[in-house]
Amino acid sequence: MWKGRFTETTAKVVQAFTQSLDLDWSLAGYDIEGSIAHARMLGSVGLLSAEELRRIEEGLSMIRDEISSGTFLPSEELEDVHMNIESRLIELLGPTGAKLHTGRSRNDQVSVTMRLFLRDRLLRICTGLEALLAILLDRGSRHIEIIVPGYTHLQQAQPISMGHYWMAHFTAFSRDCERLLFALESLNECPLGAGALAGSTLPLDREFTATLLGFPRPTQNSLDTVAQRDYMADFHSFAALFAVHCSRLAEDFVIYSSREFGWLLLPDAFCTGSSMMPQKKNPDVLELLRGRTGQIIGHLLDLLVTLKGLPLTYDRDLQEDKRGLQASLKTVDEILAVLVPLLAAVEVDGEKASGEMSDGFLLATDVAEYLVSKGMPFREAHARVGGLVKECLARRKNFFTLSRDEWSELLPEAGEDFFPLLSLRSAVERRNTLGGTSFGQVALQIENGHAFVKAFHEKYAIFDKRKL
Structure with a gap:
């Protein structure tokens, strides 16, 4: 040529x-x-x-x-x-x-090819994300009244609805949906007619080709058209955070399904055994989800490092933009293909989860807030309840085994209205602030989640308007 x-x-x-x-x-x-x-x-x-x-x-x-x-x-x-x-x-x-x-260069030709390809692949990912959100809503509805420990620093903190836990992941993935829509929007311009870098002396009709290919408009600057790969970086940014969210979910599942915790039950079909130890049930799928996250993050960094020192407009370095892109697209597809059916088969052992909270110390904040409701400053209430926990440990007692006389001794402010609060279910039900873990609030989150999924579907469906 x-x-x-x-x-x-x-x-x-x-x-x-x-x-x-x-x-x-x-x-x-x-x-x-x-x-x-x-x-x-x-x-x-x-x-x-x-x-x-x-x-x-x-x-x-x-x-x-x-x-x-x-x-x-x-x-x-x-x-x-x-x-x-x-x-x-x-x-x-x-x-x-x-x-x-x-009237065409390989520069604008390559760019339109990549945008058409990436648009189709992102729309496919949208359908996978929609399925992921749907299964999280299903899990949230099924497990709304199961109470499990909530953790900070991987230490038991407060009791929560398991439905609230599922909706936490739903909320994170819903932000990924918004990032994916942004990536779709950022590629949604037609490069044809930009030429090698400066347009053409021929009477090209750029709006014509844009309409045929389903783009709402042509790109606005021929130099930028040839040089930029922002639309790829936007996909990689989505993919990196999506993978991080998957990795955090996988880490939770690895921990909660271990014998030391044991209240989350993984399906056998998504686990493997040991070549030596017959008793083992290994969460290999979850571990691979964590492992592949690093690859996706690496592809984002790869593209950014390639772009950071390139002069306008086209440089052959840009040929390498496809390698990491295709690898990350493949990995995201594989994650969605395995994660959705895995989540559909996960079960929760509510009795085991309750047994993990049998000392009642997760209710310490509730006791402190009870004292606050009686007029005590929170810092004083915090110190009082911290001392109460210390005394329970010294006596080898817990909140559920203290007698009423012992409560009266250790917490004289406790009236008859206090004892009904010493319940995991009560602690969950009473956290009724917006976005909280009460059953009513979780039900509201699930209702809003269904509306989000419907709106997400409508938003991504508008991106395929080809007329060829």
């Missing part, structure tokens, strides 16, 4: 080093889609005749079929998917095929 300028052919070792077919041959369908839109635009402005346009469209359709059937194999000498397809078109159509690249 550049032989007119050069006196030597490209060295074989350079061809091997610079080719990107291992990264972009899978994008052939999207390249052809962009080329058809470009050809139709050229026809609409008179740069292709009706007959030339017909032949080009037929040729591109034939090439697409050849690629699907495996009869057309790419040549490394032609570097990438784009040049392989164009070369085959010229082979089929002669000079007519050579007209397709009129």
Whole structure:
């Protein structure tokens, strides 16, 4: 494609080093889609005749079929998917095929191909996230009245509804949904017509190709169009935080399902055994979720480091943007494929969870707040209850085994209205502040969650408006 300028052919070792077919041959369908839109635009402005346009469209359709059937194999000498397809078109159509690249550079061609590809993959991730949110809502509804320990510093802190726990993860993943929508929006401009970097002297109709390909508008600056990969960074940012949220959930499950905790029950189908120890039930899937998070974070850093020192506009470094992108897309798809059915099969042992809270010390804050309700300053109440816990430990007692006489001795302020509060269920029910763990508040969160999922579906559905 550049032989007119050069006196030597490209060295074989350079061809091997610079080719990107291992990264972009899978994008052939999207390249052809962009080329058809470009050809139709050229026809609409008179740069292709009706007959030339017909032949080009037929040729591109034939090439697409050849690629699907495996009869057309790419040549490394032609570097990438784009040049392989164009070369085959010229082979089929002669000079007519050579007209397709009129008013176009590989720079804007690659960009539109990547945006079409990434838009489809992000929409697929949207459906996976929607399924993830739906199963969390289901778990929240099923387990709303099961009481489990809530933790800070991995130490028992206060009793919570298990439904509240599920909705905590729902809330985190709902923010990921918003980040994914932002990534979709950031790629939702059509680069075709930006050319190599400065546009074209030909009468290109950029709005025409944008509409055909389902973009609401063309990109607004040709230099930025060629140089920027913000839309990829936005996906990587989503993916990194999504993976972090998955990793934290996995860490919880590994801990809560261990024998030392034991109140979260993992399905056998999502665990493995030991090659040596017959009793083992290992949470390998969860551990791999944690492990792959580092890879996704690494791909974000990889892209940012690549971009940070590049001068405007195009530099060949940008060819490498696809490697980490495709790897992270694959990993996110795999996470969603395994996480949704795993969550659907997880069970909670409410009796075991209650047994873990049998000393009642999780109610210490409730006792302190009872004293506050009687007019005692909180810091004084905090100190009094801390001393009470210390005395219980010295006597080898706990909040549930202290007699009424002992309560009267250790906490003279405790009236008849105090003793009904010494209940895990009461502690949960009374935390009725907005967003709290009371059963009513969790039910409200679940109701709002269903509305969020419906709105999320409606928002991402508008991004696929192709007219080809």
